[in-house]
Amino acid sequence: MHDPKDLDDYLAGLGISDADDDTSSPNLLAAAPAAAPAPSFGALSSAPSPGHLPAAQDPQTVLEHFLRGVARRFDPGLTVRVTRDGDHLSGEISGENVGRLIGREGHVIEALDTLAYAVVAKHVQGGEHLRVRIDVGGYRSRHFQMLQQIAGRVAAAVASSGESHTFQPMNPADRRIIHMTLKDNPHVVTQSVGEGNGRRLVVKPAPAR
Structure with a gap:
């Protein structure tokens, strides 16, 4: 990232669109993916840009400041909470009308992950770690639970039928959730x-023993 760059440019560069207002999760059971290019993000109201982050090197402060700037562009009433557990930094934006910050199949959240990490890595010493x-x-909590439920249903069907099931393409994080959910399934x-x-x-189906 180069500063100071307007937050609209960051969001547009990541393909975030105000047309992508869909809080539903993908139909992971489908065999064929549905993909569509995201248009650029429209004009947003004025708010501090990431280039004006506080001088403090505390990662929670930096991430909270950045997320508040993002949230204000959508709805000043949204709340931001940031926590840290070791080297894991978590940010939560909550409130009404958050659909545009979720995006179709959660792709806006994924983009915010990328952008938030880049901001922390740039403004916090050792932040890249x-x-x-x-x-x-x-x-994401709902999506995680949904993936676990789908994994359980698919595993039961595969074990019963003896036939393999192939999911539609999914991101590494979703694949890992299903892998971990089924890793101890015999x-x-x-x-x-x-x-x-x-x-x-x-x-x-697991190989016969």
Whole structure:
């Protein structure tokens, strides 16, 4: 990141669109992905840019200041909470009408993850070693629970039918959730196949013992 750069440019550069207001999770059971390019982000109201972050090197202060600047551009009534646990830094934006900050299938949150990490890495000494995770309106908690439920249903179907199931392409974080959910299931095994954005997760019957 180069400063001082307007926050609108950061968001637009990450493909965040005010048309992407969808708090639903993806249909991960579908076999074919649905992809559409995101238009650039529209004009937003005035708020402090990341280039004007406080001089303090405390990562929680830096992340909170940045997220408040983002939240104010959508709704001044949104609240921000930042916590730290070791090298894990978590930011939560909550309030009404947070759909635009979630985006279609959560892609705006993923973009905010990337941007927030870059801000912390730039403005905090050693910040590049921190793990930054952003949630909006509890979306990620709900998404995590949904993935666990889907993994359980798919595993049961695979074990019953003896036939493998291939998910649509998903991001590494979602694949990992399903992998970890099923890793101790004695009836199935999981495997990632493919490359890049086309990488898929396959659930197979466990080999006979």
